[in-house]
Amino acid sequence: MEFHVIDTGNFMVDGGAMFGTVPKVQWSHLYPCNKDNYCNLSMRSLLVDTGDRVFLVDNGMGNKQSESFYADYHLNGSGELIRSLNSAGYKPEDITDMVLTHLHFDHCGGSVFYNADRTKPELTFPNAVYWVGKAQWDNFLNPNRLEQDAFFKEDMMPVFEADKLKFIDENKELAPGFFVRIFNGHTPGQILPFITFKGKTLVYTADLIPMAASVQPDWISAYDTFPLISIHEKESFLKEAAENGYILFLEHDLYNECCLVEQTEDGFRAGKTGLLKEFTE
Numbered sequence: 001m002e003f004h005v006i007d008t009g010n011f012m013v014d015g016g017a018m019f020g021t022v023p024k025v026q027w028s029h030l031y032p033c034n035k036d037n038y039c040n041l042s043m044r045s046l047l048v049d050t051g052d053r054v055f056l057v058d059n060g061m062g063n064k065q066s067e068s069f070y071a072d073y074h075l076n077g078s079g080e081l082i083r084s085l086n087s088a089g090y091k092p093e094d095i096t097d098m099v100l101t102h103l104h105f106d107h108c109g110g111s112v113f114y115n116a117d118r119t120k121p122e123l124t125f126p127n128a129v130y131w132v133g134k135a136q137w138d139n140f141l142n143p144n145r146l147e148q149d150a151f152f153k154e155d156m157m158p159v160f161e162a163d164k165l166k167f168i169d170e171n172k173e174l175a176p177g178f179f180v181r182i183f184n185g186h187t188p189g190q191i192l193p194f195i196t197f198k199g200k201t202l203v204y205t206a207d208l209i210p211m212a213a214s215v216q217p218d219w220i221s222a223y224d225t226f227p228l229i230s231i232h233e234k235e236s237f238l239k240e241a242a243e244n245g246y247i248l249f250l251e252h253d254l255y256n257e258c259c260l261v262e263q264t265e266d267g268f269r270a271g272k273t274g275l276l277k278e279f280t281e
Contacts, residue, residue: 001177001197004088005257005276006045007079008060008110012038017222018210030213031253038074041211041252043106045081046204046276047088048195053096053175056085057193057204058251059124062109064154081110081124095125097174100132101206102190103140104150107251112158121158130159131174133182133189134167146225147187183208183237185230186223194246202247202258202280208234211253212270215261238268247279 015037019027024037033039043060060081061070082092100108111130112121140151159165168191171181180191186207193204207223208230209215217235224230241248241261248259258279262271 001051001195002047002049003202003276003280004047004049004090006047006056006059006081006084006088007077008043008045008081008084009075009079010040010042010077010254011061011106012040012074012076015039019213020220020222020224020227022219027213027219031211040074040076040254042077042254043079044249044251044253044257045084046193046249047085047090047095048178048193050175050178054090054094055097055099055175055178055193056095056125056128057099058101058107058206059098059110061106062111062113062124062155064109064112064114065105065152092125093127095128098125098128098130099174099180099191099193100130101192101204101251102136102187103132103156104147104187104207105152105155107206108155109152111155121154123159123162123164128164129166130156130164131166131168131180131191132156133191134169135182135184135189136187136191137165137167137189139188144225146223150223183233185220185226185228185233187225197280200247200280201244202249203241204249204251206251208237209248209250211250212248212256212259212273213253215248215259215268215270217268239263242268249276 015033046057048055173179177196179194183190195202220230242263256273257276259273260271
């Protein structure tokens, strides 16, 4: 089994939104912000090559929205989806399974692109099936008021119309060593991959735990639509991760690709942090 980090670029959001009710004086010691209170976040995808199948987990914002939209999120960094795939030795056609943790635009925007004159949408991964949580799909079609601005029909309807979607409504093994589990606090039907290899478990934590600074049960973002469920899910997961030595793959942490979880007398905290290869090789 091979792992490759796929960098699709960075974006900036308000630190208060990312850390919710946690005071800035606390979170800013663990995750920096600029003078305008903006935190710089990665959009880090993961490619998993099992030998028989090639999984990609999430695919960034894509490039279908307006310049003013992207300006609002202060896009930065040198990462880009196709270029990053090519650098890892893969083409979009090589992807057999596109796993979308959820359908907020910064996680699935790269699923579809427009042709040169923007008259026709094309699937970025023409040979892939696209996996998504059934509850998330239902929420995408009929979003609640908190999430309606985070979903764009053009990101996913072409995939649905091409009959490439597969839905997940329970915890499920997609391939030997590649298991997905459902978490509902951030958004209904978020699916997180649990990947086992060499006696280890790597978990793509998406927006359950977006950065190492979030490794505390009650440090949740204002974007979580069901905060009490998020806290319960995080507490249970962190206990499991600490006991079993799970490696957390951090989608939005600009400074750390992965971390471990430690349980101390004062609660949970991020332990060792570093690059993915430091944990997998």
